[in-house]
Amino acid sequence: MHNRRAEGHNCVAVLVLGPSALLIAAVISSCCAYVYPALTTQHALAAESSAQLPPSEDSVSSGSAARSITVDYPEDGSIFPPEITPPTFLWRDSNKSASKWQIEITFADGSLPIHVITAGKRMRIGEIDPRCVSDSNKLPTLTPQQAADHTWTPDAQTWASIKRHSVDQAATIVISGVSDNTLASTVSVGRATLSTSRDPVGAPILDLDFPLMPSTGEGGVVQPLAPDAVHLINWRLRDISQSQSRVVLHDMPTCANCHSFSADGKTLGIDVDGPRNDKGLYAIVPVRPQTTIRNEDVVAWNTDQTAGKSRVGFMSQVSPTGRYVLTTFAGPERDLPGTYYVTNFKDYRFLQVFYPTRGILEWYDRTTGRRQPLPGADDPRYVQTDGVWSPDGSYIVFARAEARDPYVRGQKPARYANDENETQIQYSLYRIPFNGGKGGTPEPIAGASLNGMSNNFPKVSPDGRWIVFVKCRNGQLMRPDSELYIVSTAGGVARRMRCNTSLMNSWHSFSPNGRWLVFSSKSRSPYTQMYLTHIDAQGNDSPAIYIEGSTAANRAVNIPEFVNIAAEGLQRIDVPAADFYRVVDQASMLLEQGKTVASLPEWEKAVSMQPDDVRAQNGLAIAQYLDGNFDQAAVHFKQADQISPSSPGDARAHSYLGLMYREGQGVKRDYAQALNLFRRAAERGYAPGQYYLGEMYGEGKGVLCDYELAASWYQRAAEQGYADAQVALGILYREGQGVPQDYAQAADWLRKAADQRNAQADLYLGQMYETGQGVEQDSAQALQWYQKAADNGVVAAEDQLGAMYIKGEGVPQSYSLA
Template sequence: MRKKAFGLIILVAGLITAAFLCRTLRRNTYRIEDVLAVYQEDADYDAITIEHPLDQTLFPPEMIPPEFRWKDSASASLAWLVRIGFADGEPCMYYPAQRRKWTPRPEDWQAIKTRSLEQDAEVVILGISAAESPRILSRARMSFRTSKDPVGAPLFYREVNLPFLEADKDPSRIRWRFGSIASAPPPVVLDNLPVCGNCHSFSRDGKTLAMDVDYASRKGSYAITEVKKQTVLAPEDIITWMDQEDSHDTHGLLSQISPDGRHVVSTVKDMSIFVPKQSLAFSQLFFPVKGILCTFDRETGQFRDLPGADDPRFVQSNPSWSPDGEHIVFARAAAPDLQNTKHQGYIWLTPAESREFISTGEPFLYDLYRIPFNGGKGGTAEPLEGASHNGMSNYFARHSPDGRWIVFCRARSYMLLQPDSELYIIPAEGGNARRLCCNTSRMNSWHSWSPNGKWLVFASKAYSDYTQLCLTHIDENGCSTPPVLLAHLTAPKRAANIPEFVNARPGSIATIHKQFLDD
């Protein structure tokens, strides 16, 4: 008897739910012409805030259909109508939405991109009531364009699980992707690496890959190999920064290969602050407090300290080559007194020593300096105007391919993974620093120029605790456009970092083989 009564209750509950859903769906169904009949352009409606894309966004021609997302201040809005108008004089395009987000179908998006090529497309989103006759409650307007400039190059980037300590326990879960922004997402080309793999860079022609890898239990190991469809990391491709004179304890931090692929510059004799954190978004604090720059010549096999960037009174790190290979820009700060630390000569301070170091609350500020490479002979390091001695921390410089501009990060303190870091641009020789309008609300870093110099990819945490990639267009005057979120490039609960455009075709790397592990 009880079973029958319980079954009857379940049946009644199901019927009530079905009836509710039926009424809700029926209420949320409307005819577009009925909505347009009551719409008034000059009426005062409640506000809808479009979170993405932002007003005046410029999409690359390769962009796949983006997700339009919004917040509606009118709580009674239960359905929405998206209208897209164009400058070509042809009829608008209309799309109903049952939720506060909408993604165009691929065929519609292709038509939208064609009609918005180098001219505004105006988007109007209307919030509609659930009454029998539709009533417009809210509205938003924005515009966007599609650029004639293609991105024209694939991205190579790392996809990491969070928090950092979990990724560090099992580095085999970290993976690398390579492909076009038109991929959703690009294919994985390297995974199941049981040792730590970190910073990577490519030569300017895209034919040489260099990246940090732990090899034979040595943290200072570095792989340099030829890019092929079946790329191989072989034992003979690996050098170690510990082979540099008096560098038996070194990480080889933030290394970068030269544009011609002959030299590599890195931070050696380094010591860093490392503090793990519980926060998912910012699960570590890491920055160097000691180190000099060292170069490696692949032709001669020689390591060499870089004169002018080898002063032990300073920490000199985070180097970046000019496109012609003639100069190196790096971050410099006064080295702190570490005489009382227990880990003198080791790669990082203990977590306790690191916490004590930052407990004073004193900012640790880096300035950008520029030094001639001079075939490894170095020279005098000069501070870069606009990116030095400005009361902020300046780091992660990246030159535009034509050598005209440098985009760098600016934060209140420290380096790498800073919540307040923003992107600024200066002339390559230094000058007035301008904040790029592509900056998001939380962390902007790890940026890379497309080979044609038209686009800049960067990492942000504005939309998720898991770092995502964004894209902006840079014009000939060094002005940027609002960020385009590339949410389709990463899998759920994965953070994307260290993105780099590669001067190659998508598919030119299918797999990176870990042959050195078999040695």
């Protein structure tokens, strides 16, 4: 008799009934599986005398044995995509005497049933990525339920047969436990049904493949991932007709995040962290088999301060046509830290809580390069976030809640996800017309708003009929209690989706045909995994289908997003922009470490890679300025300004160039130009620029002397902790110039600067202790402050020390020491 060996699966025998409806005896092997073709009537009759029919479910003896098998996967009523690879069946048998299992699959279309005999191997942990093993996480382990599971994975031919005969009507799977090799003694039984949809998934899924390795950085601050581990992040494309996903982007020196696609799959938008961890960059590129993200493809959100000062976090969305991008910004009066709640935990299972508490929706037009608020979704009384487009781009669905500060004084830090110490916020879903960017009146979506829960992360189905969203108690997205709900776009009763698993359901995306939804869950493992559910025309969904082989068992699958392309339509993503960012980061680090000379070749390399990049030109100019090469510094400062003359620019560069104009270094001295540059830096909140502007007003350079304005700018810089400004403000208080004379205030500001080891502050504090101005007179204290200043090269302090020794104040009189 001919047989075919099926490698790589559990030890089974698969038999198909012949025309006589008689069954051939199973041949059990300890090392392989045999699949028997259908036999003729003659063959079946010849085998009849030596073969026993497997008992049907009805033949199992009544009592505790019946129904003692629990089929864990697939769940009863599961619907599979027609192109998906063979799944692994899981079941638990409470009857310990069962040693083998018969699997009978029958079809309602009258096709011949399939019979399988399997040893039911135990479930095992998959491949481990050793690079992602750390002291801050644990290797995945089986839960008690998983450890009790038996498994069977059909070979490709058997699975194809199951799918082919379960399209219009469900197939029934009956699993029977047997206690001996004769197959005569059935001791347990369980059943489930499955069907195959006519609707293909039809598109691959791009996901973020992330290592869960929290780390503790400077000052004990917990980070989701250490900077030196960022390169371990992968981006994978998953075609479910293949057994494994494919890495398309890896070894990035900076983090990329939160991608979206236009409806036609031709445009990709993705966050790309820039140099110095700049979170204000967004790449918009055409999707090709070899997709490339260049520096010129990257939008720098934070160059235009007229609408929102900083972008809030995540989830920018490319419009259906690819022309617009919708995202959340802090708003014109807000800085980023005051707009979102974020807490990182050492617990790798749920290592971060992140959600905005203030913010407005803005839209960016690629054709004009401008972004602006969306009227109706720009109300500072609320936080407006999670904006997504309708399929035709005519309206926006977004999440809204009353705005609040992310932290309040005295608030205890959260210790874990869903801790009651988290800042509490519950979002509601709203709908607003886009109206060519003119917006309109937001309307709450009934069933997804004002229900005492947090309704967030909406996605609109491609046919525009449904919204699938996340509901949880607090915050949004990847919460332990997050569940998926579906509601009509017109509003109504929201239904909890059947696909929800036991732990965390979120990060969902519709397939282009609207019949499948992909989402992430932690139900099988703390390392997030990816699932599918089928959604019919009436919005009914099916139990979750696990997408196997997505990544290593100790890596997490996040942000799965369908892309409307063929499976081979995206082979690789190259990011030369990131290579440039790596060089800029290296140059910046050297400069911050005081290694100016060593930073120069790195800055020159950055300029050669991207001559039109403002950061590179300014970085090289600053390094040359600090190296004393003022002529070349002036050249590069001016080149940076010419690249983007209408931009507010780099405040630090403006301050340095202002100093050059003030001192006549590399350029002709020009106080008016210096004043203008200092003002540009100061108005952007740059403390040194504020200090220099204060100096110009205090010294009357390029402007009439005005101590009040000088004090005002010194105050702003001093409050940011800028020591030179604290000294200058202290002197104004001491002298009563521009502010009421106040020795106590003077001493206070000088002490703040002295605490930062400012030698001039040491000198002036010594004077105040010597005279008793603002402090109790204390010659010994005065002597100590003078000594500190003198030790740091302040000549005037040496003179004051000499005078004290001559007078014998606080020290024995000594002309020799004086």
